[in-house]
Amino acid sequence: MNRKNLVLHARKSIERGSKSFSRASKLFSRPTRERAWLLYSWCRACDDLADGQDHGHGMSTVANPEKAIAAMRMMTRRAHGGEQTGNPPFDAFGIVAQECNIPLSLANDMIDGFALDARGWQPESEDDLFQYCYHVAGTVGCMMAIVMGISANDQDVLDRACDLGLAFQLANIARDVAEDAQAGRCYLPKIWLAEAGIDPDDMMNPDHRDALIALINRLCDLAGEYEQSARSGAANLPFRSRWAVLAAAGIYGDIARAIKKSDGASLEQRIYTSKFKKLGWIVKAFGQALFKSTRRDREALWTRERAIRLA
Incomplete structure (x- = not known):
């Protein structure tokens, strides 16, 4: 072809x-x-x-x-x-x-995430959760940055691109908790579950509902932090790429915001955002792209170097 x-x-x-x-x-x-x-x-x-x-x-x-x-x-x-x-x-x-x-290494890093799923892996800690999100989504953010003209050696911008992938994946995990549980998967760290008093083998028990909603909201809050970090990295992109990235960040960020606002409805139904809201973000992102945002400090955030170092 x-x-x-x-x-x-x-x-x-x-x-x-x-x-x-x-x-x-x-x-x-x-x-x-x-x-x-x-x-x-x-x-x-x-x-x-x-x-x-x-x-x-x-x-x-x-x-x-x-x-x-x-x-x-x-x-x-x-x-x-x-x-x-x-x-x-x-x-x-x-x-x-x-x-x-x-680089082939980025492609292999992504496949490593699927290999974790293949062996029925579940994160023990929050660090494990971020490492998984890096593999299945942060790598995609890095590759997309390279597609948009960023050098594979520009580690700072790639970190910001990785942050957007992390934000997307955290939102995905928050949205799909019930669906993943039905498939025998769980991406909530075991430490989180233990702290919340949730039995990982009986996670969907109605008695755990409020505690589970709190953990889902925690994922949504983390997604918001990484979305904001990624937004400041978009300043390094050409205008049209910056516009597209800011629109995608808003559109997907709205999924995490809608999940949190739903107060547990995501456990019964898949959360979507409307076509009208998506179009709204395209318009809003155009205005945002005209002005390069102020750089945000990301020192407190997880970095992909930890995943690479542990590989």
């Missing part, structure tokens, strides 16, 4: 897999937009392989998760090296990696 067809395939993938990201991606310049789609296509395919899903929907048991992870690594490595795999999302990654010089 040639580049043009891979871009079309990737566009269909993001439109089906994430309306929020699809809408925000249209604010990029055309070259950056196409590369964002290509990268998304690969990320989505890896996530689906790991979770037995179709564009993020319908999680099912993967018969041999270790084999799926090994295949993911093999095809990613081949595509990164310029080989054709015959698998469109992986070939899409090969193109964007070659065009933007995305």
Whole structure:
């Protein structure tokens, strides 16, 4: 499949897999937009392989998760090296990696997150939670920054890009607590659960509801902190990329804010934000992008160096 067809395939993938990201991606310049789609296509395919899903929907048991992870690594490595795999999302990654010089180490770091899921891993501590969020989402933030023209050596900006990925993933975890529990997964740190008096084997017991809501709100608050850090990093991006990132931050940040406001409704139903609010963020983000925000100190925040050091 040639580049043009891979871009079309990737566009269909993001439109089906994430309306929020699809809408925000249209604010990029055309070259950056196409590369964002290509990268998304690969990320989505890896996530689906790991979770037995179709564009993020319908999680099912993967018969041999270790084999799926090994295949993911093999095809990613081949595509990164310029080989054709015959698998469109992986070939899409090969193109964007070659065009933007995305390090293979970042791709492998992302796959490491899926490997954690494959072995039924659960975080013990808050640090473990952040390490997982780095692998499955912070890495994507870093790769997207490189797609937007940031050097792979610009560690400060990559840290801010990672922060946005962390914010997105913390919101995802907060939204999906009940769905993950049904699938036998839990991303709430065991230390948090113990402190809240929640039995991890009976987490959805109605007796734990108030304590569980408090932990979900804690995730939402953390998502807000990392969203704000990421916003100040957007000042380093070209205008259209800055606009797109600020819109995505607002749109996805609203999910965390809506979860907290719902007071536990996220345990019964999936929380969405309206199309009107998403369009509102596109307008609001345009104004925000005109003025480069003041840099925020992120010394108190978790940093991806800890995940890299522990790898």
